Amino acid sequence: GIPVGKMVNDEIKQILTLEDKLGERVMGQDYALTQLVQGIKTSKAKLEDPNKPQGVFLLVGPSGGGKTETALALANELYGGEQHLITINMSEYQEAHTVSSLKGAPPGYVGYGQGGVLTEAVRRNPYSVVLLDEIEKAHSDVQELFYQVFDKGTLEDGEGRVIDFKNTTILLTSNTGSSAIMQACLNQPVEEWPTAEDLIEHLKPSLYKQFKPAFLGLSLIPISEPTRQSQ
Template sequence: PPPPARPGAGGGGPPPRALVDEVRSLRARIEARHAERRGAGAGASEPPSPEEVSLRADLDAKTEELRRLQGEAPLMQVCVDAQAIAEVVSGWTGIPVGKMLTDEIQAVLDLKGRLEERVIGQAAALEVISRRIWTARAGLTDPRRPIGVFLLVGPSGVGKTETALALADTLYGGERNLVVINMSEYQEAHTVSGLKGSPPGYIGYGEGGVLTEAVRRKPYGVVLLDEVEKAHPDVLELFFQVFDKGTLEDGEGRLIDFKNTVILLTSNVGTDTIMKLCADPETTPEPLGLAEALRPDLLRVFKPAFLGRLNVVPYYPIRDEVMHQIIRLQLSRVGQRLQEHHKAQFTYSDDLVAAIAGRCREVDSGARNVDHIITRTLLPEISREFLARMAARESISRVHISIDDQGAFQYAIT
């Protein structure tokens, strides 16, 4: 049976299977004409016949039409090409070769802009990260070391974790290529074996470490070490070799290679200093000045040798205008899901954005509370009404959310 049609692939054009058959037929005719010429003693320098030129033009046009129709993940392949091989390699190894083939250099050049689409209000931090990755991609850094090692410092809910998710998606083809390790679980010195694996003769030998096994299975990806300030200092010393040489020996003696990873560490150290310095927008320091002001706080928690091996990237507190942008971004994603699953239009009032922003200011969790409000308040109310309409076999065409006189969310579903 023919493969299912892709969304938006209608438009009156031929289906993908018909195009694939046409491309294969044109390829066969071109090869047949080429074989006839060789059989007649024609040399390689002899120009092709007008018929061959016409066939090649048709082949190029049909191939381009098929490429536009199928997108990044074609369901049918004309032949075994680089993309088909890349998909097989990706399926076996977990390395997202397929997406990396699609103009990877241009994707790296556009990295900062693509990150800013997801991480709002942290342009300075994203600039530092992007510059380091540009340098590494150009081959101007030590090839043994990780692509980049960054300590993301700032208050909760300002975009540090979202940066890791965006990097994994942009550079490595998906958020599944993100390894997250909560360092608060390694507050004792002996827990270091949980990261690299137990040595022979100890309990857990052969099971692999959380860090080493994850990177061994996915050598291309982002490693996020969350709440790194809570880890024991002896545990942090484990990473000196990773930062310097790009390798780490696991419990079984295997060398795990980190040279194709981006390592992000997050910390809330210095939050009070950041909030104090950034309280007034007119006197907010530049990124370099803010990083320098944070250094005394960081030295009280981390050793100088540890800080000297990574790039400190401060994150600014989220201001009201940035919070409004984040809320609108989250609401637009809700609208996309409503359109995809129910073909319903989604609108909201400006008062809704202001109300959500006001609730976020009441709780000291930054933009993280936006997702909580949407998923725990807005979506359950909408979902209950949707399910009731679906049970009654009634259609839904529009959803509008506003604020009533008491400041509560008001839903109009038609």
């Protein structure tokens, strides 16, 4: 196997250059990338529970801000290629019964043995970025399933296998509160746009309406409108 010292050294190098590498692909989102990398550093240093995912981040903001590009760049830099991105469109999981298609149907139910969309993807590709796109559209039972993953780092599939998420980095995206972000930036020159900390305050009322408190304990990263320079 890889000598532990070498692996740690490589990880340190990787993390030191991560923000710059991401910044080459995702323009105008310096604050978001700094927060993201800081969260990953904390996790890599194992200051958090080592059994939990490498990081769980809620990226909030309007379309076109670079949320998907951030996920692709992260898969490339952290895991060695964009093929390590697992994308799940949460708008397809608006009904309670769709939980079983994510983790696989239990014995005796239609679809048993086919594996779940989420669990099977992570079982086959355990080192990956998992992108849960438009999480606000998912049924509350589906969101409940994810609390378990964030909290324990594992999920039991329909066949009773325990799927391990500890080597994944999970990004959730949401357009919730986008209008608050756009309103805050409207008719303002870029240099007078609110700071990212102010944007979080603008977002909070919408997020508290949309999500349960457990979700809001995640690392919240506001994605502002793309700045004019980056378009």
